[in-house]
Amino acid sequence: MIITLLTDFGLKDNYVGVMKGVILSINPSISIIDISHSISPHNIKEAAFVLHNSYEYFPSKTVHVVVVDPGVGGRRKPIVVKTKKYFFVGPDNGVFTHIYENNAKVYEIKNSAHFLAEPSSTFHARDIFAPVAAHISKGVDVSQIGKKVSSYERFEIEKPEISEDKITGKIVYVDRFGNLVTNIPKDVITKKLSTILIKDEVIDKINDSYDESKKGTLLAIIGSTGNLEISVNQGSAKNFLNITEENLTNIKIYIII
């Protein structure tokens, strides 16, 4: 059995290590896998996107714990989400938005018998989410942990605009190499010899591999999420195009049909 962790806690502090101690104290035989702890602080949409591109690579019955939780200790509900194959544990603030696209049941966590004693108001990851996940991984039924709810938070997932002559997309994620992941899935791209526009740059086709383009050149490729990515062969598209956290959301990618 596996529990995965996806948070904005970083790796400087002991927060992730302590969550693991709590989990192993309850279920000593569990494997705990880090998906990432470097979500930008409080960035719910980024966590939702990373979860969306991660959870299906894990075996059936995996419990995915997601803690990006600016409202910790306040009115937002702690929840468990159950799908056909997986469990998800975290705050009800939209981090599970993509999961709700398929059939999912949502339970508000209620039963403090499955919490640490005297939960803090600042670290529910340690005091509520980790122990609840550990109990689920041991086979405790979600009906014993909380009660089913029909109302929960989700945000609108921005889809690309498709018109007669072009597809207009956005950048939804920038990775460590400076690859720009767009929200344009490969299914809507009808031909490889498309013209792609981003800022003042023109790219004249969609590559099959990075090295079809010269080192240092801007290129387009279907990335590992299945979406179009803008990249630079052995370089950073983020630096090439001067993409910053600030201008990121305003940049549009056009595929001319």
Next chain:
Amino acid sequence: MIITLLTDFGLKDNYVGVMKGVILSINPSISIIDISHSISPHNIKEAAFVLHNSYEYFPSKTVHVVVVDPGVGGRRKPIVVKTKKYFFVGPDNGVFTHIYENNAKVYEIKNSAHFLAEPSSTFHARDIFAPVAAHISKGVDVSQIGKKVSSYERFEIEKPEISEDKITGKIVYVDRFGNLVTNIPKDVITKKLSTILIKDEVIDKINDSYDESKKGTLLAIIGSTGNLEISVNQGSAKNFLNITEENLTNIKIYIII
């Protein structure tokens, strides 16, 4: 059985990975958990504080390895500390100061049969501490590893000053979110409607949760260590108050009684 690792090695180099290889070569069935590897280089007090807030979340018999070790290869002793529930392995330089607050027996590591062959003088974590921890996790008695000593290094733990009209504390840790952890434990705080002073700022109560305060506002709250923390809702108190590594130790927090 679990071995935890807490070091200032960072995650850039192979140091942590190699320690794990050494441990698994001796005890293949052990679980190894990282508490943190981002202690500021050579910062013994920071490591001691993080250990203090971590070790009790792990199951009984866990072996905690702590390597912040500026004196590696020199005269400082390698030691094992044994408490009722846990073992601790590392250098005798004060990193276990908080552990000594309760009953603890200290052993100087002597028996090189439990080391890697030909230990280096720069990487005792790999050559001495990791293999010794692995042997302890397999049940080797500490009396076979070293001999009990009654003299060992510890530093003075700074407690808050409590006078008739105020409590005066210090910042002892800054986390990834910019929360400022003080040395003022919740037990000494008698009422929630206290006035708190830090630099030129006045905070008029202790919150029950972050979101009692507006986004971007400075607030006080009992944090996950059980001590008072100065925070900003969805922001960084460190940035808000211009806290740097340099001015950190001079800043005082006053609670007016």
Next chain:
Amino acid sequence: MIITLLTDFGLKDNYVGVMKGVILSINPSISIIDISHSISPHNIKEAAFVLHNSYEYFPSKTVHVVVVDPGVGGRRKPIVVKTKKYFFVGPDNGVFTHIYENNAKVYEIKNSAHFLAEPSSTFHARDIFAPVAAHISKGVDVSQIGKKVSSYERFEIEKPEISEDKITGKIVYVDRFGNLVTNIPKDVITKKLSTILIKDEVIDKINDSYDESKKGTLLAIIGSTGNLEISVNQGSAKNFLNITEENLTNIKIYIII
């Protein structure tokens, strides 16, 4: 059984977590250990050096996965390297150069039955290397995975120049503490009271431990790789000598015999 991972993926993204999900889906009982994910992007020689100083600390039969792979999806072959004790999985671009110094058999990965379905062209770590490593860890014979090849990529390992009156070496790695690891192995250093020159600095002996030198002083020591290192006691030799990524490769270290 153990699989290790050594990549330039960083820990910001979900790439490493997803590789682990793929591995555990195939072999649920495997231990996965991170050697490092902070190799400088696309730096094959750095990965080769770190692998060289890591792999032998792991138990026999360990499968080492190395993915620093600027040519992913292009013409470079995916390979498995088999030595007497270990398996190595990754791209044929020189990352296994040091492994070839001893007896090693090299196999081009061919059998897509051991891949994820529909491999991407940008993330072979997830789609090819992780599942192949997992299958090897379960006992699948390399002859079922690919076919033996006699031609593969390797780079020339720079050895120090040894003349009558001096040894001339280079810096091959800089660690998190700013220690400068040279390519001069301890076997070629005949005496401890040697004069060492680096930039405009003179060091007059090789230390037995850091604390033989005063805090903040430049020193030479045999480091944990067995090679000469230039360090500063409780400081950074990198900062002391103003070493940058750019000037690094031009700096020479002389030991006067």
